[in-house]
Amino acid sequence: MIEMKDLRKEFTVRVKTGRFRREKRLLAAVDGVSLAIAAGEMVGYIGPNGAGKSTTLKMLTGVLSPSGGEVSVCGLSPVPQRTRLALRIGVVFGQRSQLWWDLPLRESFGLLRHVYRVPAADHESRLRRCRDLLDLDAFMDTPVRQLSLGQRMRGELTAALLHGPEVLFLDEPTIGLDVVSKQAVRSFLGELGQAGDTTLVLTTHDLADIERLCRRLVVIDHGRVVHDGTIEDLHSRYGSRRRLVADLEAPLPPDFALPGATLLAAEADGHRVTFALESIAAGAAVAALVTAAPVRDLSVVEPEIEDVVARLYTDSR
């Protein structure tokens, strides 16, 4: 569905080098990205600010022309075949509205039906579905300028889907949203992905979006792909492990050892211990622990994807 081969985008920037002198420098925002995304995949595209996420997305949607390499979306070349491609993709740029500022949401949708030449019946059924899933009914007649950010984002999502796109590109769809709106957007996208007929590519800074939605995670930094795989791959690559935290009635015997796990910390005079689980299952570790010392409370802590990604960002510097 999407193919990128050694895709590059360079910008010339003028750098001040003296009082009056300025030097032209070439800055690679995207520096040789090769990726293939199959139909129906849900891919999370993450990276620190300025990593080249948005630039890549803009090259995929025909907004920016690449400086080098090859790119095709739905078998089309995005920039030369921009208008044909636009009929087959949906785009939500969190910061750039697709809606008509002064018109009620309902009329924006009506205009989009004409812009994308959607048959009335298809339009109706898609709109009905979005209205139900995203709870739009309460503000369908409100001018867009009066909508809250959460309401507007739900409107943007609907606007991007009314023509039944094969690929949906989302650039930071949850940025600035409150918890409830984030949940609404995520569960809607989740359902869309489950249905399987829409390929989803989203960039985000909120890793919970990725954990909820995407099997595949692509991490980009300095314009290069530094990771491409599942979230589990990322954890195993960076040795991030689940942790077992136990509150004990009495400290563990000094010769206690848990094969396949490492003691990370012993706090409160040995009354609270934390093990990193490497090759031992959580159940077996718990069983071994309760025989060694009376346990008051315990919990298994999942690795934090934030920590892993933070390490990835610093590693690739």
Next chain:
Amino acid sequence: MDKARPYGALIAGRFRSATAYRASFAVELITNAGGTAVDVSTVFVLFHTAKVVGGFTLGEALMMTGLTASGFVLADLTVGNVDQLKTYVRMGTLDAVLVRPLAVLPQLVIADLPLRKLMRFVVGLAVLIVAIAANDITWTPGKVILLVTAPLAGAVFFGSIFVLSASLAFWWVESGEVGAAFTYGGRDFTSYPITVYGGWFRAIFAYGLGFGFVSYHPALTLLGRADPLGLPAWAGYLSPLVALVAAGIAGLVWRTGVRHYRSTGS
């Protein structure tokens, strides 16, 4: 026809947006009519002090003013707000325009369609009608066609200038008011007989850039007057050709500019 439909819907949407603020729309409509009247009245002031300027009487000059006013206003009314492009480029909001399955220029033009300038067109036409009445014209079929095509060609010509000067923003975001020198400056230039301007300035503006064919030469032909500068009578009929050349250049520059668009970080 099918291709035009989405644009039709967008224009209708633009009308509804403009009338969303009814009172301010009405006020703008009226003040804009006044604007064109003031522009045109400068010609009267000039001829009030000197009865003949550049070899032309007020009535004859009014023909040029009328052709310019109607052509310019038509261009201003349709593509005049394309100079908003610099805002789109600076803010990166052109992204949203580029992801739609429509051509970029018509979308921008429609999104900013300055409907408040509608009244200006009425005033521009009125000036042209007064000019026709004030002169003793011997009508031929050719002249009738010229009378209709000259304002349209003028509109295409000015529209091209609007697009060209707006395109600067693709390369030079802070293009500011440079473009206005050619759009509004061009209108003022063509409102008077070009004989009033000095040698090299006239050569560049009237013939180098083509402004001389917008109103001066068509007006001469309509009036049946020989060109004091020596061009033959058929020069008046060149205005559509000049307009098409300008439109071709503007289209080319625009397309190159869109490819040159850099967007902004988000």
